[in-house]
Amino acid sequence: MQRKEKLLFVVNPISGYGKKDQIGALIDKYLDHHKYEYQLFKTNFPGHARELAQKAVSDETDMVIAVGGDGTINEIVNVLAKTQVKLGIIPLGSGNGLGRHVGIPLNPKKAINSINKGKCLPIDTCLVNGVTFVNMAGVGFEAYISKVFNESNERGLLTYLKCVIQHFNNYRTESYEFMVEGKLIKQRYLTIAFANSQQYGNNAYVAPRASIKDGYLDVVFVQTFPFYYWPVLIFKTLTKKLHTSRYIKTHRTKHFHLKAEHPVPMHVDGDFHSSLADFQVEIQPKSLNLIVGKEVI
Known part of the structure; x- marks a missing residue:
């Protein structure tokens, strides 16, 4: 039997518009449970997404999904860059610049489906003063x-x-x-x-x-x-x-x-x-x- 990939959803409850109360139910309903097993945590303070991503890397998680905007993504990227752990996005921020650029739908159900498809691309990151x-x-x-x-x-x-x-x-x-x-x-x-x-x-x-x-x-x-x-x-x-x-x-x-x-x-x-x-x-x-x-x- 093929091993299920381990996913961590990191939800920023105050990013972008509206509440994120329904995101757990949507993930549970639409995520491909034959391919993935997952955990979900909400951030409680600035820097919390980074801490959760660090723990995910040490726990050999396969993918960390940022549920929020570009600020949430940035905290996670500062941990995942130059590792093998993949980044997924459910874009629920104000602008969603990166998600839009790479074609992630703004609709959460469709974004979850992009994770199910699992199309992975190695991309560049940048450093400014480290x-x-x-x-x-x-x-x-x-x-x-x-x-x-x-x-x-x-x-x-x-x-x-x-x-x-x-x-x-x-x-x-x-x-x-x-x-x-x-x-x-x-x-x-x-x-x-x-x-x-x-x-x-x-x-x-x-x-x-x-x-x-x-x-x-x-x-x-x-x-x-x-x-x-x-x-x-x-x-x-x-x-x-x-x-x-x-x-x-x-x-x-x-x-x-x-x-x-x-x-x-x-x-x-x-x-x-x-x-x-x-x-x-x-x-x-x-x-x-x-x-x-x-x-x-």
């Missing part, structure tokens, strides 16, 4: 907004846009310096994004040409732009045309060193991390085994 991320990291305005958004009592794209509009005019841009093709560049930017996949979430594509399996990181530089340009920028973001904007530059690399004149906020997979002035970013090719829902670029 911290692993799998979707997006960044510095400057977007990181500042991630902090404001995470402190808000409301979730969703409209709340995020509201935070952006409220703080845009008051944010002070920073001067950065870095090397591109042997040339030292020093310039002020509103935001610099480190993109492993294509989108923040909610189909907002900041790096539409990025790939999570090409062994490269896409660095996206956003210059300051006038307030009236926001509708154009949002349209380009939602239609995968952001790279065509005159305010956007993109650099593809395996390693990137960035210095800011003063400490600036940094986010990692959508969660504010810290304020620093020096950033070392690098790719970790094919370092995570991810359950996907479609062919992925």
